[in-house]
Amino acid sequence: MNVPTDLDRRFREAAQREGLVDVAYDLSDSPVGELLIAVTDRGLCRIAYRPEAALDELAADFGARVLKIPKRVDPVRRELDEYFEGKRRVFDLETDLSPVPDFHRLALRELALVPYGEVTTYGALAAKVGRPHAARAIGGAMNRNPIPIVLPCHRVVGANGKLVGYAGGLDRKELLLRLEGAIL
């Protein structure tokens, strides 16, 4: 017997109200495909291009009480929609990077300062965090960025201007840069 939709929704809201949820998430359509968006009480903690794998990672990183609660994700969804419509250049969202290792967090914090429509290089970012020879480590931090798009690792390219790599695939990186007018 199928659970009535309304009952299902009420359970999810009660779980939230009683503070029993470690991570709330929802799936959301976007021009770069379906995204999983996840938040904790501290803020946005994940945007994922591969939802199923992301659920397990979220459980390991933040606790197993991972529950789909669309309403909790709405503020993030709204800003992403505006971004994809070209109406938003800066995200105004709290983030939760608590499971991210220190060096990666430092790199992501520096990354967040790279403006809309511009690109930087792995080497330049390495210099900014005071480790000028750590371009490769910066690459690793970008590769494991838990909040792509909002933390704009798509704006980091190779020293020769080539796009190089993107955890979500180069097609997506290109699309995001094109959207921002960073490439033609």
Added chain:
Amino acid sequence: MMGTVVIPPFERFYAEHNDEVFAVLARRLGRQRAEDAFQETFLRALRAYPSLRHGDHLRAWVLTIARNVAVDTHRREKPTVELEVDPAELPRRPAYAELEHLTGELTATERAAVVLRYAYDLPYAAIGAALGSSEDAARQAASTGVRRLRKTSHDQKERP
């Protein structure tokens, strides 16, 4: 990622069992009252979820919670109903089958506590949630149950 995730994300656990739990509750309580009981069942599961140490036998666990929520619902109306655990709805597995013939003389609570603890290896906090009692009460029920089991099997051996 270091280590392996043993407990499934709650969403996956919920998606796997919610229809069955609702069906069980609707059968026992009628559709209307099943709605409140459904919510209470999964809220109890959610409260105890962090205490789980492995992801096995979650179906048996959540069905035990559901049955006890149903019993609580009945009790509020007719205060004398006995706690029931229907072994037919627990999945089969050898450890449980071995216990089955021995558990006849236990109370339903003791039987559920013993089976969930020793056959399914669930922690007491999760058993307490399933039985609608505390972790201590669950430990107590399992230990009384085991003592009674020892006595039963001892008596059986003594018999000529």
